[in-house]
Amino acid sequence: MFDYLIVGAGFAGSVLAERLAAAENKKVLLIDKRNHIGGNAYDHYDNEGILIHKYGPHIFHTNSQEVFNYLSKFTEWRHYQHKVLADLDGQQVPVPINLTTINTLYNLNLSSNELEGFFAGKAEDVKQVRTSEDVVVKAVGRDLYNKFFKGYTQKQWDLDPSELDASVTARVPTRTNKDDRYFTDTYQSMPLNGYTKMFENMLNHPNIKIMLNTDYHEITDDIAFNKMIFTGPVDEYFDYCYGKLPYRSINFKFETLDKEQFQRTGTVNYPNDYAFTRITEFKYLTGQKHHKTSLVYEFPTANGDPYYPIPRPENAELYKKYKALADQSDTYFVGRLATYKYYNMDQVVAQALSMYKKIKAEITIKPMH
Template sequence: MRKYDYILVGSGLYAGVFAWYAGRSGKTCLVVEKREHLGGNVYCEDIKGIKVHKYGAHIFHTSNKKVWDFVNSLAEFNRYTNSPVANYKGEMYNLPFNMNTFSKLWGISTPAEARAVIDSQRAEVTGEPRNLEEQAISLVGRELYEKLIKGYTEKQWGRDCKELPAFIIKRIPVRYLYDNNYFNDPYQGIPVDGYNVMIEKLFGGCEVELGVDYLEHKAHYDSMGGTVVYTGTIDAYFGYRFGKLEYRSLRFESDIYEEENHQGVAVVNYTDRETPYTRTIEHKHFAFGNQPVTVVTREYPVTWQEGMEPYYPVNDEKNQALYQKYAGLARKEANVIFGGRLGEYKYYDMDKVIEAAMEMAQEALGR
């Protein structure tokens, strides 16, 4: 029955990079994808000539030159630099927290003045922070926390910051520079023609079955391949034997505006608690578009339920303990590689998932 060397479950970046290396080693792959398209969450759809990031903003950034060279071998990248702004009840602030932010907040102009304000506010928390609120205040002070962290974080996680563990925020980027570039990584950009071009090259040469749930036909697909590369949810693979892991999901609402420029920037974070969405994305700015219309998407965090797309693992002690039980089962599973955001129950930036897939492919393929 075996027809393929690898059965790739899911078609995001992890599976795609593995497929690319497998193809160059002369291996055959079958891709089994639940959705009706390849690419996972980096998939783009064309609306009015605008490449719309269907599952939220995906801005590529990395410090790893090998990863940067790899993605550039697949697609031409533009020079897009992520410089989002925060909207707090109509007040606009630059992100990440930098001298532009501090000048607007406090009417100051020098790094020394900004440090003095932040240090005085940080002193409010003494001893070990007991929750996310105390951790954030201990890092950046009360005012930045109240205006630019609290509301956004509570919407993102669906809980009060006092109920969230401190370790969720280990550090908060603060720059005493007039620099609005969100990422510190030296390499940054977005594929000129969208991510679909990259995805098509990664899976070139693979056979593909779309709109199919691997777990519903597991025995059939397992019999067709030597090794399974599984990038779905790890708890579902094991039939939720120990219970379900928790995720946060997202809901998107998009509008087309008959105007060239709606919000003046690709990403606006809404940091007050009252606005129900966390951010708005004007997709044309990712590609410096000049179309006469524009598409803007609102992003609403929601509690994940069966049937929804799981986006973010709930990074608390209870879920991490549950994941470790499943990871123990995964280690014993013969001829199955668990990878990616869902297979490893881990939040991955795109460059890190590519790096992990490269390492796994080199280990599995001996190259």
């Protein structure tokens, strides 16, 4: 008899397994239909011995001290600040758009103050910012929007930015200084020995049993458990009773080159050329020294594993219906797929830690045994 059956061994499921097992002494069965733990953050060594991320580049960053301290119990860190260039108009310039980007692109020599005026002169007057187009044209105007955002977003989502919530392109700020880091969070670090090692440490507890290659449908009738925590797609859990929630997927193409370095930064975006959106060179992220280098190209697609919830009004409406079912259910729903939120890793950890606190309060009020 398990106290909890946890479906999905990514961040959401693993944090809850760890907390309930280690802090509450509960017996947990953690299952995943894949053949590994770690969910989409899983990393492993490729044939050449280079550490790669199976589901695309994962860069850890957070402003939450609680999240950082919590994960620090399971890993040491390597300080890493991610940088991205956009390949357009025959050159490579920093993203987010900053002072260097504009001076390089237009062959100017503006100061930060002058750049503010430059943007003000280009910005469109948008009364109410609703869409991913609104956010960008209001900040930098149409020309930069067309160069950096329109084509990339069309490839990534198969939608025009005007069809997506503002929150999507709002992930990428605009800067008037020369700061060329992709993120400005307080904590920016990669697990020193990789994500999978961190998950192994998290889940190494006698109260946690792990079962891989197992879809939860295969075992729910045969295994006794008190409560379920579900971190897979919420529409799947309810047998798609209101129809499928749209998710965007990606085909990852990996390549190893017989040279030490391929590109100038960890990631290079290709907003307007090619079918892929970006190329990431893993050694920048991991700090690994190797005479060869491994890359991943991301080709967005409609079919495949559900990676990205698609933030737009009609999907939010559909999710609301599933959320109403989830709220009435005995099962707990946590994570990017189960709550249909375009969350980064740290946000999922924060969500799982607050779910743990909620469950802990319930246990205290109404003990299970």
